[in-house]
Amino acid sequence: MTDNGWEASASAWIAHLDTHGDFGRRYVLDPIMLPRALALKPKTALDVGCGEGRFCRMLARHGIETTGIDPTTALIAHARELHAQGSFIEAPAEKLPFQDASFDLVIAYLALIDIPDYRTAIAEMARVLKPGGALLIANLNGFNTAGAESGWIRNAFGQIQHYPVDHYLDERGFWTEWRGIRIVNHHRPLQAYMQALIGEGLQLTHFEEPAPIAGAPEPKAERYRRAPWFLVMEWKKPG
Numbered sequence: 001m002t003d004n005g006w007e008a009s010a011s012a013w014i015a016h017l018d019t020h021g022d023f024g025r026r027y028v029l030d031p032i033m034l035p036r037a038l039a040l041k042p043k044t045a046l047d048v049g050c051g052e053g054r055f056c057r058m059l060a061r062h063g064i065e066t067t068g069i070d071p072t073t074a075l076i077a078h079a080r081e082l083h084a085q086g087s088f089i090e091a092p093a094e095k096l097p098f099q100d101a102s103f104d105l106v107i108a109y110l111a112l113i114d115i116p117d118y119r120t121a122i123a124e125m126a127r128v129l130k131p132g133g134a135l136l137i138a139n140l141n142g143f144n145t146a147g148a149e150s151g152w153i154r155n156a157f158g159q160i161q162h163y164p165v166d167h168y169l170d171e172r173g174f175w176t177e178w179r180g181i182r183i184v185n186h187h188r189p190l191q192a193y194m195q196a197l198i199g200e201g202l203q204l205t206h207f208e209e210p211a212p213i214a215g216a217p218e219p220k221a222e223r224y225r226r227a228p229w230f231l232v233m234e235w236k237k238p239g
Helices: 006-017 023-039 054-060 073-082 118-128 190-199 220-226
Strands: 044-048 065-070 087-090 103-109 129-140 160-162 172-178 181-187 203-208 230-236
Touching (some): 006 073, 006 181, 023 054, 023 103, 023 220, 023 230, 044 118, 073 087, 103 118, 118 129, 118 190
Parallel strands (some): 044 065, 065 087, 103 129
Antiparallel strands (some): 203 230
16 A cells, blocks of 8 residues: 555644543553553653654653654654754655664654564564664564454444454455544554564564553443453564
């Protein structure tokens, strides 16, 4: 798919995320991703698929020299507007414009699902990571994307019954729409990502499928507890 919908959806995406982030980021992923990133004590970080630059700004507030890359012109432009002191580069994840071993930390925060050639992208992330550095990933769980084309199954009264999983092993791209956003996401089974990461010689140091934090608004939080929506992985590059 050559048109992935991101340029046309950029304005709606920016409005959807606002400065606080959507539900999944604010109540599920941020409480894990930010502390784990800070615990690594990186001096430099690369956010691959940084979008409008939200996570870059969060890291920068803690004194981390952060670079964001994204292939979507409108998102990079907005990131620069919101953080003029930051470094934001329009580039694809499959061809990172950096030298080998450039960063202490590389982040893919809900980016792998948007990248067509994820194997090449993962190889590039490993290449620009310093020995001893970490690759921190948040991604949609494969059980989520395997049912995303159908969504929640509801009864005749509109009540949620279950979330389907179908054709889990078949890698594929699909269009998804919400709140004026229409983009291509990619489903891959977990083994596809694991094999690519292991193939680059990276070592898994953390894995979890997080639930919403205490105090997250209901009833939405309940849906995130019923189906494993996200996963978080941390991989170390041997030094």
